[in-house]
Amino acid sequence: MRRPPLILILVAITMIALGETAGAFLAPLRPAVERYARGRIAANPGAHGLTGSVEYDDEVRSRAVFAAEAGISFFHTHAEGLAPVILLAGTIVASVVPGGAVRGVLYGLLTAGALFPLGYVVYALAALETGREAGVGLAERYVLTPLGSAAILALLALVLLLGRAARARQPAR
C-alpha cells in the first residue's frame, strides 16, 4: 500500500496526539477543567443568563460545565477514532485513485476532515464564553459542519471512484 502525503499523515498523527492528551483532561486533570469552566462562566454571567438566584444559577452552571466536559470527551473519542480512518482512506487514495488532480482534491478534503474533532474543542470553549446554546451553535455552524462535510465528501468520492475502478477491472462478458 502506498503512503499519502506527509502533511496528511502529520495532521492525522497530531490529532491522535491531541486526542490522547485530551484524555488526561477527562481523568486526573478533571478538577482543574471544572475550576476553569466555573471561572469562565463567572466571568461571562450575561452570556449564561445568570440571574443571582442561587438555585437557578447552580443549575445553569452545571449544564454549562457538563457541555464543556462533553466537548472534551467528544474531542477525545473523535480525534482517536477519525484520525486512523483518515490515514486509512488516504492510503486507499494513494494506492488506488489514478490522476494527480483528483488525488490532490481528495487529500485536501481528507486533511480538512481530519481536523473535524477540533470543532469539539471550539464547542467546549464557546459554550463557556458565549453560553451553552450559542456556543454549541457556533461550533456546529463554523467548524463541525464544514470540516465534517469535507470528510464526508472525500469518503463519498472515494466510494464512487472505487466503484468505478471495480467496474473497470471486471472482465468484459
Next chain:
Amino acid sequence: MTEATWRLPPIPVLLVAVALIACAEVGGGAMAQFKLELARWARGTMLARPQVHGLVGVRDVDEQILDEALVKFDAGLRLFHLHAEGMGTIIIVTTMVTASLVARPFWRRAIMALITAGGAGYPFGYLLWSGLIPFHGIARGKTMVEWLVWIPFGGAAIVAMWLLVGALTVQWLGRQRTP
C-alpha cells in the same frame, strides 16, 4: 504528491496490538455473558467489606451506595473494552507511521516501545479499577490505578505520540526547505 509505500512495524508490536484487540473482544463478550455473575460477585465482595464502602446497615442507604459502586464497576469493564479496541488500532497505525517515516533508529525504537507499552498497558487500568472497586471502594481504587497504570502507561503513550509528531514535523519542515 504520493509518497513511497508503508512499512510494517515489527511482528512483536503487531502481536501485542492484535492480542490487545482480542482481549477487548473477549472482554466485551464476557461482560455480556457473565453480567449477572460479575455483579453478584462484586456485590457479595462489597457486602463482606461494609467499612470500606461506608455501609451502615440501613437498606435504603446501603442499596444506593452499592448501586453506585456497581455502576462504576460496570463502567470500568466497558471502558476497558472501548480503550483496548481503540488503543490496539492506534498502536498498529502509529507504529506503522513510525516504521515508515522516523529515520533515526534510536528514535524509531524509542517511539515504538513507548507507544506499544503505553498503549497496551493503559486499558488494563480500567480492568484493574473494576477489580479493585469491591475491595477498596470507588475513590481509593481509582487513585491506586491512576498511579499504578493510567499515569505511567498513559503518560508513556502521550509522550510517544508527541515525539512522533515532532519527528514528522522536522521531516516536513526539512522537505519544505529543500528546493
